[in-house]
Amino acid sequence: MKLPCAPKSLIAGSILLLGFLLPATIVWIWHGGHAPFIDIPNRYAPPSLTHPLGTDPFGRDLASYVLTGAFNTTAIALLSVTLGTVIGTILGLVGANGGKRGWAVMSAADLGLAFPPILIAAMLVTAQGASATGEILAIALFGIPAQIRITKQAAQSILVLDYISAARMAGFGSVAVTIRHVLPNIAPILIVHASTSLALAILSEAGLSYLGLGAPPPQPDLGRALASYQIHIFDHPFLVAAPGITVMALVLGFNLMGDGLRDLLERPFALNEERLS
Amino acid sequence: MSILLEARHIQFSVSEHKSSFFAPPRKTVLQDVSLHVAERETLGIVGSSGSGKSTLSRILTGLLKPEKGEVLFQGQALRDTAGQVRKDVRPHIQMIFQDPQGALDPRQTIRQIVKEPLHQTPLSTEEKERRVRQALTDVALPVDAADRYPRMFSGGQRQRIAIARALVTRPSVIIADEAVSALDVSTQAVVLNLLMDLQNRYGLSYIFVSHDLAVIRHISHRVAVLDGGRIVETGPTVSVLDHPQHPTTRALIDASL
Numbered sequence: 183m184k185l186p187c188a189p190k191s192l193i194a195g196s197i198l199l200l201g202f203l204l205p206a207t208i209v210w211i212w213h214g215g216h217a218p219f220i221d222i223p224n225r226y227a228p229p230s231l232t233h234p235l236g237t238d239p240f241g242r243d244l245a246s247y248v249l250t251g252a253f254n255t256t257a258i259a260l261l262s263v264t265l266g267t268v269i270g271t272i273l274g275l276v277g278a279n280g281g282k283r284g285w286a287v288m289s290a291a292d293l294g295l296a297f298p299p300i301l302i303a304a305m306l307v308t309a310q311g312a313s314a315t316g317e318i319l320a321i322a323l324f325g326i327p328a329q330i331r332i333t334k335q336a337a338q339s340i341l342v343l344d345y346i347s348a349a350r351m352a353g354f355g356s357v358a359v360t361i362r363h364v365l366p367n368i369a370p371i372l373i374v375h376a377s378t379s380l381a382l383a384i385l386s387e388a389g390l391s392y393l394g395l396g397a398p399p400p401q402p403d404l405g406r407a408l409a410s411y412q413i414h415i416f417d418h419p420f421l422v423a424a425p426g427i428t429v430m431a432l433v434l435g436f437n438l439m440g441d442g443l444r445d446l447l448e449r450p451f452a453l454n455e456e457r458l459s
Numbered sequence: 460m461s462i463l464l465e466a467r468h469i470q471f472s473v474s475e476h477k478s479s480f481f482a483p484p485r486k487t488v489l490q491d492v493s494l495h496v497a498e499r500e501t502l503g504i505v506g507s508s509g510s511g512k513s514t515l516s517r518i519l520t521g522l523l524k525p526e527k528g529e530v531l532f533q534g535q536a537l538r539d540t541a542g543q544v545r546k547d548v549r550p551h552i553q554m555i556f557q558d559p560q561g562a563l564d565p566r567q568t569i570r571q572i573v574k575e576p577l578h579q580t581p582l583s584t585e586e587k588e589r590r591v592r593q594a595l596t597d598v599a600l601p602v603d604a605a606d607r608y609p610r611m612f613s614g615g616q617r618q619r620i621a622i623a624r625a626l627v628t629r630p631s632v633i634i635a636d637e638a639v640s641a642l643d644v645s646t647q648a649v650v651l652n653l654l655m656d657l658q659n660r661y662g663l664s665y666i667f668v669s670h671d672l673a674v675i676r677h678i679s680h681r682v683a684v685l686d687g688g689r690i691v692e693t694g695p696t697v698s699v700l701d702h703p704q705h706p707t708t709r710a711l712i713d714a715s716l
Contacts, residue, residue: 350522
C-alpha cells in the first residue's frame with residue numbers, strides 16, 4: 183500500500199482529526215486531564231491573545247476547555263468502540279458458525295436492535311449513576327448488535343468458499359479456521375466499520391452528555407457545554423460554536439476516514455498488482 | 460486391481476426451506492449411491508447440474524457426512540466412532556475444487572496454502588518445506604512462487620497451486636470437483652495432461668466429477684452417470700459414451716454435441 187495512492191477522503195479525514203486531536207492531547211496533558219482554571223472575575227471575556235476563544239461563565243479558557251472535552255469525548259468513543267467491536271466480532275463469528283449457539287447469538291442481536299439506544303443508556307445511568315464508565319458501556323452496547331450482524335454476514339460469505347473446505351479437510355476445527363482464514367479476510371470490513379462507528383460513538387457521547395447522562399462536572403465535556411451554554415447563543419456565540427464545531431469536525435473526520443479506508447481496503451487487489459506470467 | 464475408495468448405499472438429503480419454522484419437507488439429493496475407484500484408476504462422474512455431483516464429491520472426501528451408507532478407504536470406514544474423518548486417512552484423500560478463485564485464501568502465501576494439508580502430519584518443518592517445493596515443481600510452478608499471493612497468478616496457475624496443495628500429502632486418491640470447468644479450453648488441456656502425467660508418476664487414483672463429457676472422455680477409465688441423485692449407468696468410458704443405454708446418458712451426449 184503506497185501512500186501517494188491513498189484516497190483523498192482518508193487524507194482529509196486524517197488531517198481534520200489530527201488538527202483537533204493533536205492540540206487536544208497536548209492541552210489534556212498540560213492540564214493533567216482537568217478542566218482549565220476557574221477565574222470568576224474574568225468570566226465571559228472576549229477572544230484575546232491569552233484566551234483565543236475567550237472565557238466561559240466560570241472564567242475558564244474556552245479553547246482549552248473545548249480541546250480537553252474533545253480529548254475526553256474521543257477517548258470515550260475509542261474505548262467504547264474497541265469494547266463493542268471486540269465483543270461484537272466474537273459473537274458475530276459464533277453466530278456465523280451456526281448451530282444452536284449461533285442461533286441464540288443472532289436472536290439476542292435482533293432483540294438488542296429492538297431496544298432504543300437512549301433507553302438502554304437511561305437504564306444504565308439509573309442503575310449506576312451518570313459516569314464516564316456508564317457512558318462507555320452504553321455506547322459499546324449500542325454498537326454490539328450491528329457489529330454482530332456485520333461480522334456474521336461477512337464471515338458467512340467467507341465460510342462458503344472452497345479454501346474453508348480445504349482447511350477443514352486438513353483437520354482444522356471451527357475456531358482454527360476462523361482465526362486462520364475468516365478473520366484475516368473480513369478484517370478490512372471490520373476496520374472500516376470501526377472507523378464509521380467511531381463517528382457515531384462521538385455523536386452518541388455528545389448526545390448522552392447533552393441529556394445529562396454523561397460524565398458529571400467538572401470533567402470538561404462537549405455535549406454538556408452545548409446544553410448549558412445554548413442560552414448564550416446570541417450574546418456569546420463562541421460558547422456554543424466552539425463545542426458544536428468541534429463535535430462536527432470529529433464526526434466528519436472519522437466519517438471521512440471511514441470512507442477513505444473503505445476505498446483503500448475493500449477495492450479488488452488485482453487492480454494494483456501485476457500478475458506473474 | 461484392488462479397490463481404494465468405495466461408497467456404499469449413500470443417501471443424503473437437505474431441507475428445502477432452511478428457515479421454515481415447521482418441519483420442512485426434505486429433498487433427497489443422493490439415493491442409494493454405490494461406487495468405487497481402484498488403484499491407478501480414474502472414475503468419471505457425469506451429470507447435469509443438480510444431479511448431486513458436488514454433494515457426492517464432498518461426501519467422498521469426508522467434508523459431508525452421509526445420512527445413510529458409508530465410505531470405505533482400503534476397506535475400512537472413513538469415519539471413526541465419533542463420526543470424524545480418521546486422522547490417518549486424511550492425508551490419503553485430497554480434493555481439487557471447482558473455483559480457483561475461492562479455493563485459495565487471498566491473504567495467504569502460496570507456501571502457506573500448499574503446506575496447509577500437512578498441518579496434522581508428524582513431519583518436521585524441513586520435510587514440510589521440501590514437500591511444498593516438490594509439489595510446486597510437480598505442477599511446473601517456479602519455486603519462487605511460494606512467497607507470492609494467489610492474486611498474482613492466472614486461473615490456470617491457481618488451479619495448479621490447488622493441485623500442488625492436493626499433492627503435498629502424497630495422497631492415494633484425489634477427488635476433483637469440476638476441476639477444469641472454470642478454465643478456458645487450452646488451459647483445460649494443459650491441466651488435464653498434468654493430472655494424467657501425475658497419475659502415471661505417483662500411481663494416483665482420481666474421481667473426476669464433471670458435466671463436460673469431452674473432459675470425462677479424455678481423462679477417465681470408467682464413468683458413472685448421475686441423474687436425480689441416483690447412478691443410472693456405469694461402465695468403461697468408451698462403451699458408456701459410445702453406446703449409451705440410459706436416456707439420461709443419451710441426453711447428456713446429445714447436449715454436448
